[in-house]
Structure formats: C-alpha cells, structure tokens
Amino acid sequence: MCIVIQYCDGKFFIYMTNWGFGLCTITMLISAVQVTCWHFDLRNTRSLVQESAHKAETSRGLKVYWWLYNMTLSLALIISTVYWVFLHGKMNKPMRFPAISIITHGLNSVMMLIDFLVVAFPLRILHMVYGMSLAIFFFVFTLVYHLCGGTDEFGNPYIYPILDWKNPNRCLVTFVGIFLLIICYWMLLFGLYKLKRMFNRAFSVVWTPHAVGLI
Incomplete structure (x- = not known):
C-alpha cells in the first residue's frame, strides 16, 4: 500500500524510512518461516537440536535472518529517533498520509523491540557494523x-533537509550523529540482551543451552 500510494515515479525508494520498513518486513517474513519450520519440525530441525549433545550448526537461512535482524533492529530505532526529533514538521512539504507516517516511523521500532524482547536472539557488540x-x-x-541532480517528489534538491549537500558541514554532523546514535542504541540493546539472559537462567526451570537460541 505504501509503494502504491507513495510511488511518485520511483521517488518512494530514495528514503531511508522506506528502506528500513522494507527491511523490517523482509526480516519478519523470514522470522515467520523460521518459526514455522521449528514448530512443525520441518526437516527434523527441532528434533536434531533437542537430541544433539552438542550445539547445533546454524543453518544458512538462520544466518541470513540473524544478519538482517541485527541490521534492521538498529536501523528501526535510528529512523524513529531521527524523524521524530529532527524531521517531523520540518520537511518543507505537506504530510499527505499521516497514518502511514506513524506506521513507518513508529510501528517499525515497536515491532522490532517487541521481537527483540520475545525472541532469544543473541547480540554481539561488533555486529553494530551492519547498521553502520x-x-x-x-x-x-x-x-x-545530489550530484546527479536528484530531487524529492516536491522538487526540493535533497532527500532530507539534514542531508542537503549544499551545506556539507551539516551533512557531516548528521553522519557523525547517526554513528554515535547507532553505538549508543547498540550498547543499550546489548545490555538488555544480557539482562534477558540473566532472567532466563534465574527463572526458567527447564533452562538448557538450546533454550536460548541456535546461534
């Protein structure tokens, strides 16, 4: 629906918001496939893990999901923060679809955070490089x-006002700020991940190494 309504001769694809929401959608679809395979024990996935005395080998599909998950999780938080703090009401163009804006700039983070709190997915400090x-x-x-003369759908010579290359200093500040945000958010998420592990081991009666993920 977002693509159909906001296509604008392809301008839909120039926005990081739409990149991020597209990645959220792909990540959640792969997640649904992985959960379905586990639940119905397709290809004996669950049986092999539960019967194995050693840690199961991570499948290629799960590795792809892990990579997308790490990238999408930090990206969703960055998109929501940057939009609501720096861009909302400052885009020099009318907001044509406020409901879609709320979904793509708010629901993305809500969806990924709920998934992060529910799913026992491991986080690694160095994996912040995917978002970077x-x-x-x-x-x-x-x-x-910008160098090719690109504009947004209203003819403005930039994609976002804070990334207007007529003012390169502002672009550099934006770039550094986003990097710092990625680091801060990832360290916070890593701390929450460790806290989840601690609570799981403290309160789960049937805890085993396989109960906290396959990776």
Whole structure:
C-alpha cells in the first residue's frame, strides 16, 4: 500500500524510512518461516537440536535472518529517533498520509523491540557494523543522488533537509550523529540482551543451552 500510494515515479525508494520498513518486513517474513519450520519440525530441525549433545550448526537461512535482524533492529530505532526529533514538521512539504507516517516511523521500532524482547536472539557488540555499513551506503547514495541532480517528489534538491549537500558541514554532523546514535542504541540493546539472559537462567526451570537460541 505504501509503494502504491507513495510511488511518485520511483521517488518512494530514495528514503531511508522506506528502506528500513522494507527491511523490517523482509526480516519478519523470514522470522515467520523460521518459526514455522521449528514448530512443525520441518526437516527434523527441532528434533536434531533437542537430541544433539552438542550445539547445533546454524543453518544458512538462520544466518541470513540473524544478519538482517541485527541490521534492521538498529536501523528501526535510528529512523524513529531521527524523524521524530529532527524531521517531523520540518520537511518543507505537506504530510499527505499521516497514518502511514506513524506506521513507518513508529510501528517499525515497536515491532522490532517487541521481537527483540520475545525472541532469544543473541547480540554481539561488533555486529553494530551492519547498521553502520547501511548508514554509510545511504550517506554515499544521497551524495551521488545530489550530484546527479536528484530531487524529492516536491522538487526540493535533497532527500532530507539534514542531508542537503549544499551545506556539507551539516551533512557531516548528521553522519557523525547517526554513528554515535547507532553505538549508543547498540550498547543499550546489548545490555538488555544480557539482562534477558540473566532472567532466563534465574527463572526458567527447564533452562538448557538450546533454550536460548541456535546461534
């Protein structure tokens, strides 16, 4: 629905918000597939893990899910924070679809945080580089887009006002700020992950190494 309503001759795809929400959707679909395979024990996935005396080998599909999950989790929080703090009401264009804006700038983080609190997925400190890599890629994309004369759907010569390359100093400050936000959010999430592990071991009667994930 977002693509159909906001396509605007392809301008839909220039926004980080839509990149992030698309990644959320793909991540959740892969998650649904993984949970379904586990629940119905397809290819004896659950049986092999429960019967094995050693830690089960991580499947390729689960590795892809883990990679997307790490990238999408931090990206969702960054998108919500940057939009509501720095961009909401300051985009120099009318808000045509406020309901969609709330979904793509708020529900994305809610969805990923609920998933993070419910699913026993491990976090690694160094995996913050996935979110940073995507931020670098988008940063370079905005520069190339500007140099090619790209505009938003209302003719403004930028994708976001805080990434207007007519003011490169502001772009650099934005870039550094987003990197710092990624680090702060990831350290907070890592702390919550450790707290989840502690509570799980303290209160789960049937705890086993396999009960906290396959990775």
